[in-house]
Amino acid sequence: MDRIRIEGGHPLEGVIDISGAKNAALPLMAAGLLTDERLVLENVADLADLTTMAALLTQHGIAVEPEQKRCLSLGGAITNTEAPYDIVRKMRASILVLGPLLARKRVARVSLPGGCAIGTRPVDLHLKGFEAMGARISLDGGYIQAEAPNGLQGAEIMFPFVSVGATENLLLAASLAEGQTVLVNAAREPEISDLIACLTAMGADIAGVGTDRLVVNGVGALHGARHRILPDRIETGTYACAAAITGGSVLLRGARAVDLGAVLAALAQAGVVIEEQAEGIRVSRRNGLHGTDAMTEPFPGFATDMQAQFMTLMAVADGASMITETIFENRFMHVPELNRMGARINVHGASAIVRGVPSLSGAPVMATDLRASFSLVLAGLAAKGETVVNRVYHLDRGYEAVEAKLAGCGAVIERF
Numbered sequence: 001m002d003r004i005r006i007e008g009g010h011p012l013e014g015v016i017d018i019s020g021a022k023n024a025a026l027p028l029m030a031a032g033l034l035t036d037e038r039l040v041l042e043n044v045a046d047l048a049d050l051t052t053m054a055a056l057l058t059q060h061g062i063a064v065e066p067e068q069k070r071c072l073s074l075g076g077a078i079t080n081t082e083a084p085y086d087i088v089r090k091m092r093a094s095i096l097v098l099g100p101l102l103a104r105k106r107v108a109r110v111s112l113p114g115g116c117a118i119g120t121r122p123v124d125l126h127l128k129g130f131e132a133m134g135a136r137i138s139l140d141g142g143y144i145q146a147e148a149p150n151g152l153q154g155a156e157i158m159f160p161f162v163s164v165g166a167t168e169n170l171l172l173a174a175s176l177a178e179g180q181t182v183l184v185n186a187a188r189e190p191e192i193s194d195l196i197a198c199l200t201a202m203g204a205d206i207a208g209v210g211t212d213r214l215v216v217n218g219v220g221a222l223h224g225a226r227h228r229i230l231p232d233r234i235e236t237g238t239y240a241c242a243a244a245i246t247g248g249s250v251l252l253r254g255a256r257a258v259d260l261g262a263v264l265a266a267l268a269q270a271g272v273v274i275e276e277q278a279e280g281i282r283v284s285r286r287n288g289l290h291g292t293d294a295m296t297e298p299f300p301g302f303a304t305d306m307q308a309q310f311m312t313l314m315a316v317a318d319g320a321s322m323i324t325e326t327i328f329e330n331r332f333m334h335v336p337e338l339n340r341m342g343a344r345i346n347v348h349g350a351s352a353i354v355r356g357v358p359s360l361s362g363a364p365v366m367a368t369d370l371r372a373s374f375s376l377v378l379a380g381l382a383a384k385g386e387t388v389v390n391r392v393y394h395l396d397r398g399y400e401a402v403e404a405k406l407a408g409c410g411a412v413i414e415r416f
């Protein structure tokens with residue numbers, strides 16, 4: 001199993017190219033099930049999660065082929081409506097095939113998902129939405145069995161709380177349903193707007209983009225399209241933390257500040273210099289970091305996917321910070337590992353009190369989930385001495401070419 005070794009203490013200086021967003025690519029690939037025609041996605045990152053989604057679509061009958069560098073071409077007829085446990089267990093976002101399969105084939109059987117070990121993460125909102133659209137749902141042997149013999153009907157669906165995945169799944173399904181679907185309290189994450197842009201290019205009729213009320217008028221069929229995936233805002237925020245924690249200066253080429261929501265404001269408040277430039281965002285730190293509170297919230301609030309990385313930054317700031325996680329339970333698994341490197345972090349329920357220390361010290365540590373694993377890389381970049389991060393397969397799910405991107409800016413890092 002791969003590990004990463006980091007020698008800390010080298011400020012990052014240079015340019016990091018930001019890849020296409022993983023969390024946009026996943027629902028966009030699922031949109032390939034909505035038409036037999038060719039959907040070409042540009043700016044697709046080379047990530048384990050996207051390979052998993054490609055495998056899932058392939059076994060549904062969709063041909064997933066690289067078209068040119070960083071482009072994927074999807075096309076073909078659905079030949080199988082079952083999403084098997086062996087693939088779904090690797091990645092929770094596999095549930096996103098349920099909406100398209102139901103809409104096109106009126107039947108789907110999808111294993112209940114696994115994914116990151118960050119809390120219970122049910123899919124009840126997805127299922128209630130499909131039921132409101134006329135589907136019958138039952139659970140059978142660990143599988144969701146869904147049927148809509150008369151096709152999906154438009155409905156008003158009010159989410160009791162914001163869910164990115166449920167909003168995406170219902171958007172995908174509603175695009176081909178009969179009549180109008182209204183999604184109330186929908187997620188407003190940039191990846192949702194990206195999905196709407198692609199669905200619209202495929203012929204869907206969706207109003208309310210960027211708001212929490214989406215109105216979808218179902219159409220009889222969707223057609224092929226070409227769509228460029230937006231830059232990864234979580235990768236952007238993560239490398240911003242890397243530049244900041246090492247006291248360096250990095251141009252995050254291709255990054256879009258508008259997609260970062262409250263994350264950039266929190267970094268600025270902590271003393272990190274953020275400059276929007278024509279080519280991207282430059283992130284630098286010349287002076288000390290100040291302890292800054294953060295609370296995770298749906299977009300445009302502070303992203304839960306940035307919580308672990310920001311906490312690592314705060315671990316070496318002057319003063320204390322309180323970091324509160326409101327989206328997921330059990331998302332502080334990085335804390336004991338950071339404390340082993342000398343951080344002073346106490347968890348009280350959904351909040352972590354971080355008392356900044358002057359420096360961290362290198363240690364062998366264990367990655368537990370995707371974003372937590374990068375928080376340990378950040379700690380290693382800043383720490384005195386050598387850090388070895390174990391279980392880096394978590395990292396490979398969502399970060400492309402980590403060692404190359406960091407080493408290109410002067411980090412001393414290797415996989416072994």
Ligand code: UD1
Pocket residue numbers: 022023024026092093119120121122123124125126127162163164165166304305327328329
């Ligand atoms: C997506 C992102 C993930 C990010 C999360 C929140 C992808 C592939 N993943 O995950 O990186 O951390 O948004 O921004 O885009 N919930 C339920 N019932 C449901 C659905 C969700 O209770 O049916 C709960 C979840 O357990 C969680 C909260 O709602 O506590 C938000 O989850 P959701 O927004 O759905 O996250 P994902 O779409 O799984």
